[in-house]
Each structure stands twice: as structure tokens, then as C-alpha cells.
Amino acid sequence: MTAAATIARILADPRFRDAVATMTREHDRTVADIVTLTEIPSPPFAEERRAAAYLEMLRAHGLEEVERDAIGNVMGRRRGSGNGRTVVVAAHLDTVFPAGTDVRVRREGTKLYAPGVGDDTRSLAVNLAFLRAMDAAGIRTRSDILFLGDVGRKDSATCAACGTSSSRAATATRSMPSSPWTARRWTASSPAASAASATASPSAAPAATASPPSAWSTRPMPWPAPC
Template identity: 40%
Template sequence: MKHITLSILIISGLFTNAVLAQESAEINKKYTKEVERLAKNKQVKEAFGHIKAQMDQTTEDLISLTEVLAPPFMEDERGKVFAKMLEGAGVDSIWTDKVGNVIGLRKGTSGESGYVGVDAHLDVVFPEGTDVTVKKVGDTLKAPGIGDDTRGLAMLISMLKAMNKADIKTEKDLLIVGTVGEEGLGDLRGMKYMFNESGLDIDSWIAIDGGGLGRISNAGLGSKRYKLMVKGQGGHSWGAFGLANPHHALGKAIDIFSEAAWEYTSGNIPKTSFNVGRIGGGTSVNSIPFESWMEVDMRAIDPKNLDEIEIIFKESVEKAISEYNASGVRGEVTYELIKIGDRPSGELPASLPLIQRTMAATKLFGETPQLGRGSTNINIPVSKGIPSVCIGRGGQGGGAHSLHEWYLNDEENDESIQLALLITLSQAGLAK
């Protein structure tokens, strides 16, 4: 009864990160023994050895991929480089789908339906023209995107090479994927296509992203993002004074929304946030603008709260524009709401075999598994109830999403790849 109650609470979105982390300590002995047996397998140990032996090449792969800039919606060139690496590492087939995901198929032996997917994302947050030349300072590599998530792509190639060198066969088919659209306004478009439109029968997913070895995400932090466009006639600041001003109307919308949203998020509800992240418009200091815009991000643990703060936002905008137009200005402003992001929330219970195996494998490598949530590629499968985890890329690094991003080659690097391989093999099954 206890486990049933826990599962219901998790699915209902009532568990905090802290409680999830506590639950991570409860690993069923069945999965601990399963993972321990797998790690002692002769072929698996051989694959681990190959991962360690090829670390220099993995570093070179990381540098090569990093130096091909992949801004949001412009991942094609990096995708081509990754595809060549997949082909060189050895897959049964490879293709790029209509949105740009690069997919390598490694066939299993059982003939069972349902793929096990393993991915890292191709895109970085940096715009076209960013200098992504990798600089070496001792053992440290410095370049925008060197960690998030280019390191994950290099890990996939190392895993694949090690499996082939050790002649490892899995029972289930594997999809090894470089996905598009994970960052920012990419809005998880790669994963949305994989799970909503591709027609692929995927029954579990392992994403590589984020930080250290102990990190395991089994929950997705949902978000909704909007661009509000306010338009007016525009004119001279003196000569047309009194004409409806889109900037003034936008300011009123921010004020009304912020007050209502702050009251809502300050209540006794699971954490919910809101943020006006970007504002723009206008032509000069002495011109009444003809257009004003802002971009708004709203996030929530519980899908219910995300829906409710979205309603608050929409109602606030409508109220602000109506009140502004009725304030005595000449003419009026109009507005348009454009949805620019929609990431679903969701949580999976720690009792699922994939999550149990991930925790058991993490503990085997001497790390304390900690469950939590994030806004990552697994938001999509998690929201559909498909077993999924997001694991860290390991190693030491910092400065993610900055021009000063860095990654250190240390002893944890080979372990992070070995861990990813062990989790993948435990889920896909080692063929006898």
C-alpha cells in the first residue's frame, strides 16, 4: 500500500525534489544484483577497458564537434559531423529525420518491438558567429558549448565504439541519437518529433546532459513561453503626444501580471515561477513606438499550476490592454500573443525498472544517486509516462551557457561513459 501511495503522489506532482532524493536511497536488491552481475561480465569489462583506452580519441571527437557551431535551428552542419562519427563507430543504419535528429540504429537480437533510445543534444545556446575554437590550458578545454551538451555527443560515440570492439550484442534495438532543439526556443522540437510524429516505437529513453555522476532526473520541469506583441500607430513624441503608446501599454501589462502572478506563486502551492526575460521595440528616443514586445517564461512542477499561471498571464494582458485603451489616449493599441515554448511537466516513480537500474549502476560507481527534475529532453517521454532518465555527463566543468565554458579531462571522464554504457545495457539487455 505504501508504494502505491507514493506512486500516486509522485504522478500527482506533489513530491518535492528533496523527497525524491530521499526516495533514491531505496534501491531494490533485485536491480543491485542485476547491475553487479552485468558489470562483472567479461565483455562488459572489456568494453570498459576500451572506453578508458580511447579517451584521447574521445577528447579529439569532443573538440571536433565543439568547433562546429550549432545554434538553435541551425544544427545541420554539426549533425553531419556527428553522423560521420556514428558511421565510423559502427551502426547498422543511420538517417537524419525531417527536423534534423541524427539517428543511428544498432539492432538487437531478440526481434522484440520497442527501441531503447540514448541521446545527447546537438544544439548549443550560442548564436551564429560565436567563436567556438577550443583552447587548451593544461588539462582544461575552453570553448562555448564544450560541455553542454557536446560532451554528451562524444560519450555516445565512445560507447558505440566500445560495444563494437567488445562484440557486445543487446537483446533490444538501440537508437543512438543526436537530437535537435533542446535549448531555449528550440522547445524540444527534436524530441517532440521523435515521440509524436516519427512513428518509432520507443519504450524507454536515456538522455545524457547536465552535471556529475550522481545526478539522475526522473521528472520534467514544465514551462510555457509567450511573446506578447503590442502595436500602435506610432508618431513623433512631441507632435503626436497623447497617441496610444505600445511601450506604455506593455509596461501596464507587466505591472498587472507581476502583481497577480506574485500573489499566486506566493501561495501554498508547489514551486511555480514567472519571468519577463526580454523586452524590445521602438525606433528612437523621440518617437512613439509602433511596436513593443516582451518574452515571458513561466514554469511549474505541477501541470495544474502551469495551466493556472498561464491563465493569469492571458487575463492580465487582456485587462492591461483594455484599461490602457480606456485611459484617455488617442487611438488604441492592439496585441497578439504568440506561444514560443511549451514543455510539459511530469514525474516518474522511482520504482520503475529503468530508474532502479540507473540508481543501482550509479551506486556501483561509488556515487550517491540523487533523483530530481529538470527541463531536459526527457520532459516529452516523461509526460507520456514512458520510462526515461537524464544522467549527467560527468567530469568537472563550469560556465555553461557562457562564452567562458570549460571542461576538465580527469579520471571521472571514462567512468561517466562506462556508467552510461552500463545503464544502457541493463535496459536493453545483454544478449547471451
């Protein structure tokens, strides 16, 4: 079966439609999770509080093997039917913004404004929404799915959207598990922009434009926001 045929088969499955309906119905809950996590400061090398909150969210949903490893990554396993590989779905817990940054969220219409709300806090919440939707629709997978909140993503980085720098080159010894979501990039029209605003539709990748401060659309979307 070709990839296109596989995708068409998934889209036609009633369980997929049920999952999408669940995500739409629980949209406000997902937005609330975004706000909750965003307002927990998580600068590089200081992700502990947000990690603890995310761990409790994974545990509350009933995932197996929910744990925080020695490095600080938080994870929980959704068991498949067996004999399949493990698929990692990841979003990073830390932000590029230094300790002391005001991370309170301001809402204007369908947008949330706060440092780090789109990079990558929104993806943490949307991955949880995926998990809830799959379970509500009774979707089972052959592979185990490991939901991961990883640390160290911003140990030594400059935010592409706003230009904020966080250099940890001298002490950045932690490694980040590879992630299909964090491999994709988007940038504002100007690297020096004070923040970024992004929206998306199912037919197009998010388009970024400069606007203060960091923002992300709260409209329902069927995938995690790219990093």
C-alpha cells in the same frame, strides 16, 4: 533478479571490463571527437553542419539505418538479438550560444574550454565511445539501441551554467525525442556565471563551479556528461 544483482552481474562480466579498457585506451580519440564537434558551430535552428559531421561519424562506425530525419535529428541503429524494445541513447546537437560565437577549444591540463563543450557536445562523443567499446568487447543486447543526436534542445532556453539566453518561443515548433541523459541538470553556483567548470568521479555526480569560459574535464568517465 534484483536491479542490484543485475548490475553486479554486468560489472563482473569480462566483456564489461573489456569495454571499459577500450574506453580507457581510446580516451584521446574521444577527446579529439569532442574538440572536432565542439568547433563546429551549432546554434539553435542551425545545427546542420554539426549534424552532418555526426552522421558521418555514426556511418563510419557501421551502424544500420543511419539517417537524418525531416526535422534534423541524426540517428543510427545498433541491432540487438531481436524481440526486444528499442532503447534510445541521445545527446543534443545544438548549443545555447548564438551564431557568431567563437567556439574554438582551448585546452588546459585535463580540461577543455569552449562554449557548449559540456552541454552537450561531450555527450555526443562519449556516446560514440560507448558504441565503439561495446562492439570491441563483443557485447550484444536484446534490444536495438538507437544512437541519436537530436536538435531543438535549445530552441528557447537559458543556459543554466552561464546565463546565455536563446529565445525561439515564436518559432519553436520542433519537438525533441525524450532522452534519459538530457533529463538531468546541473547548474553553476551562480546562474549569471560567465561559464561553468565541471569534473566527476565514479562515486559522485559532477559538481559545477563558476570559471571562464565553459569547461569540461577530459578525464576518462564511464558515462555521458549530464546536460
